[in-house]
Amino acid sequence: MSFTLEDLPYAYDALQPYLSRESFEYHHDKHHATYVTNLNNLIKGTEFEGKSLEEVVVASFGKNTPIFNNAAQHYNHHHYWKWMKPNGGGAIPGKIEKLIVDSFGSVDKFKEDFQKEGLAQFGSGWVWLELKDGKAAIRKTPNAESPLVHGAQPLLVADVWEHSYYIDYRNRRADYLKTFLEHLVNWEHAEEMLDAAK
Numbered sequence: 001m002s003f004t005l006e007d008l009p010y011a012y013d014a015l016q017p018y019l020s021r022e023s024f025e026y027h028h029d030k031h032h033a034t035y036v037t038n039l040n041n042l043i044k045g046t047e048f049e050g051k052s053l054e055e056v057v058v059a060s061f062g063k064n065t066p067i068f069n070n071a072a073q074h075y076n077h078h079h080y081w082k083w084m085k086p087n088g089g090g091a092i093p094g095k096i097e098k099l100i101v102d103s104f105g106s107v108d109k110f111k112e113d114f115q116k117e118g119l120a121q122f123g124s125g126w127v128w129l130e131l132k133d134g135k136a137a138i139r140k141t142p143n144a145e146s147p148l149v150h151g152a153q154p155l156l157v158a159d160v161w162e163h164s165y166y167i168d169y170r171n172r173r174a175d176y177l178k179t180f181l182e183h184l185v186n187w188e189h190a191e192e193m194l195d196a197a198k
Helices: 022-045 055-061 064-084 094-104 107-120 162-171 173-184 185-195
Strands: 125-132 133-142 153-159
Touching: 022 064, 022 162, 055 064, 055 153, 064 153, 064 185, 094 107, 094 185, 107 125, 107 133, 107 153, 107 173, 125 185, 153 173, 162 173
Parallel strands: none
Antiparallel strands: 125 133, 125 153
């Protein structure tokens, strides 16, 4: 069983003016595609062949760095595309809003902390809303790491590798993160991930 690069869940220009067609052409069609190609080549004939993507990510962490990096980047991007949508942001569905308020005190405090952690991630990485032990938390991870390898379930992520925002925002990571939360987040996918985690 080989892994495939799925099409974006929206048109390349559907998230303009917040993310451009050019950004997706590089980020999805080149960066993400390379991770999938590398992963398929690396797992041939190994113990990881035939496993689900999540199983490969967890089993290869700390044991096979090249396979982990490519599997985890495929997993992270596969969901990152779905965590965005045209006319995103806005009202948060009830279940996930309650979890956020119970865990952070308010939606505004969550957004503030999420942006702060995203800015604090030095170099390449991700900033996540995760579910662990029934409570939501924010985690920043370097390179390809995700909550999966720390015993938590991802609910939402913003990609803070420079290639995710540099075409449209240059070095303004703060502006990208604010825009992500206000105009891009697909909260429905976050709620689907919450339902799956429970």
